[in-house]
Amino acid sequence: MSTTAHSTSQLTSPAPMPASSTPGRFGVYGGRYVPETLMAALLELDAAYEAAQKDPAFHAELDGLLKNYVGRPTPLYYAKRLSETLGGAKIYLKREDLLHTGAHKINNALGQALLARRMGKHRIIAETGAGQHGVATATVCALFGLECVVYMGEEDMRRQEPNVYRMRLLGAEVRGVNSGSATLKDAINEAMRDWVTNVRSTFYILGSALGSHPYPTMVRDFHRVISKESKQQILEQEGRLPDAIVACVGGGSNAIGAFYEYIPDASVALIGVEAGGRGTALGEHAARFQKNGGGVPGVLQGTYSYVLQDNAGQVATTHSVSAGLDYASVGPEHAMLHDSGRATYTSATDAEALDAVKVLSRTEGIIPALESAHAVAEAIKLAPTMGKDKIIMVNVSGRGDKDLGILRAEMDLSGEAKG
């Protein structure tokens, strides 16, 4: 729409003030839109991250822990029965669900915790949606003996109750947030309020490729290992790159990690799958890139990206059966990949995701997280349209143990014949 294009050009016109330009842009997206109080902390974080990136000792410690504590590399597994059932492309699964704590989130939580320790910050805060980032953060805080406070929407605490208990068991304090829709967006608001208040002592471990610079870059860098490994693994197993990589996109951390090393490889289609929820009206879904779905460029929680909002600029509520995809904005690098056409973004509905959980469970013996099931659902649609010589790689970002309560409520299996 014309007002959008107009405001975009105004926001990003040259001649920044003062003379230096702001870093952390992905095309026109990204940047740093925060209250001034946070700027000193963001600049300090920026400098510390840059120094850590150049320090071989930092990488050695991170790589060692990723291998021996977290369980990397994760397998790349050829899902033969699923592929044959669908009768089209070969489907490979990148098994991030096998990591310690059950999802990709720990790649980033560990990296940021090491950075916090390096910076001498002993109090850690985090937000969480599905609870996987909260659990990962609570885990690394236990590992390093750091104080940990996790903000979580009360709606998410209810539907991801096992993860609340896991965080508490790990020694973290979980603070419920009941503003807005009591989901991920509201948890981030509250975490940012905590950070503004305790900025001198506190490190904010942000869990998705969101927020103001340097977070989107830093989070992506810590998840790049996914595509680094998968590229080597597919070359070993198939001698060539995949035709498509499919990943679910909430904030977009697992997807950017799964895509990143393939961005220069034009033959590899990059497909992000958003939450289609239960309908196409604003408030019924979390599909930021869906045409006419209400997602237009705007500023939310520190970054310029697509935001689901009404025409007065109020951020919309969202719905998804998966708490981890239930968010009104999306990482700025995805916004750039969307606009450039390098990646395409589609969506899977709640019903399709639930069905995909069942399909993957019964063809491969793998119960995916509801978030990851959105990616599986896309593969289920896509594979039959492609030849048997084609290859789809699906990033299984997490395991479904945390979702058993939701699954039980949504799908009654008692009395059902063996599938």
Place this chain on the structure above:
Amino acid sequence: MPIDFSNKPGLVIYFTAGDPDLSTTRDMAIAAIDSGADVIELGVPFSDPLADGPVIQRASERAVAKGTRLSDVLGICKEIRDARPQAGIILFSYLNPVVRFGMEAFAKAAKEAGADGVLLTDLIVEEAGGYLPLMQKYDLAPVFLAAPTSPDSRLKAIAEASQGFVYAISRVGITGAQTELANDAQGLVERIKRFTKLPVALGFGVSTPQHVRAVAEFADAAVVGSAIVALVEKTPAADAAKAVGDFVRSLKSGS
């Protein structure tokens, strides 16, 4: 330009526009001006006020739920301006409603509504490259926040980019009333004044006549926000203008 703090103590009064409703906001602003407020900050309610404490969060939520839009806030800005030409009016917003409105369309409309300046909570000076020329083009004062955590290099940039006044945040944290003023507030105001001759207004946690009097010792004005919004919250709409007027009078007289 009617941003003038020469009638001591300088006083900036913040309202969340549309709480409890737009016409009451207008009436309260006029009452505040008549009781000694030098500048009115009209807050545009936003769904995600991440720099605000519980009081302004609740007010924003109520105003958003009533459907208050940026265009409505511009509407009462014009009414206040027409009723009281002598007072300063600053539009105070998070960035997204302005981006959605269109930055230039907003600047033009703000000028037409009689606003003197604009403060965007989540727009830092480095990101203001497109915004500042528009403020200049439409003769609006860009007001930036300065924080206790801002190093001198940032304060200098903030002071140079600001017009009208510089808004100093008294303490790290979100908005909200406090019993005591932060002790690093005076140091911040002194640091800012090294870089500018503009007035400096101090806000966040300024809530009583005693605070206002104390702030007047070292700053040009005090900003009172959450204490006003809390008063509005507990007062029936029909009595709100009078209650605000009485409170502002006590703030101005320092007792």
